[in-house]
Amino acid sequence: MPESIYDALRESHETQRSLCRRLLRSKPGTRERLDLFTGLRIELAAHAAAEERFLYAPILMDDMGLDSSRHALHEHHQIDELVEDLQSLDPRYAAWLKKARELSEKVHHHLREEEKKFFQVSGKILGATKKIQLARQYRRDYTRMRRKLEAE
Template identity: 60%
Template sequence: MKETIFEALRESHAIQRSLVRKLMLSHPGEHRVEVFTALRIELAAHEAAEERYLYAPILMDDRGLHASRDALADHHKMDEMVDDLQTRDHAGRGWMATVHKLSKELHDHLREEEKIFFQLSGKILTSAQKTGLATKYWRDYRRMHVMLEET
């Protein structure tokens, strides 16, 4: 049986949870910067591919309009936090406070997405779409990872 878009996204979600956990436990220094960079790239690659290959098709169905908009707003909120973290001193007092906010936002978003959005999307998408979107997601996800790692 071929992988579905939901299984593909859960794999990336597990990576995100692991990286944010490592970042929360990190101490100022090179390791913290490496973990933050890995999380930043993972979030950006995942968001771009997810928005293109899950949110966009669901946004086109009236039943998925509100949920898609809500999920896109969550991504925007997390992007702003990541941008803020990137411009500040990783050893500064407020940096970890923002990491804690990002962790909470990320965990809330992933939980809501997996428990509510995936179920709604499962009713909207056909079986063929679910597997086809997984293939497209992984292709775009990998492409974005390469592009972001080079910048």
């Protein structure tokens, strides 16, 4: 059976969860902490851009998906702001770890909500063929965005 948009998204969700867990366990002032944060920042940004283009946008166009897509977009914005906050803090100090915990909690909350609620709502709106087509488009854009962000 061909991959659906939800299979592709869940793969990135698992990566995000793992990076969050590892980041919170990392030692202050280490290269590992910086590398994990960079990896998480890139993963979140590439995933969000591709997901917004190839899942949220089509769902936003349907009355039934309006509220849930707006809510999901709002949470992406909150995550972006937490990442920006972290970039301005020193990763050696407690304030950074506190903000990293906040980011991790927001990411976990968003992924849970998306998988339990948004996927169900959007699943009623999208047809089977569209779900497969969106998976391909998402993957292409996600890969392109990762490359772009890694090069910056």
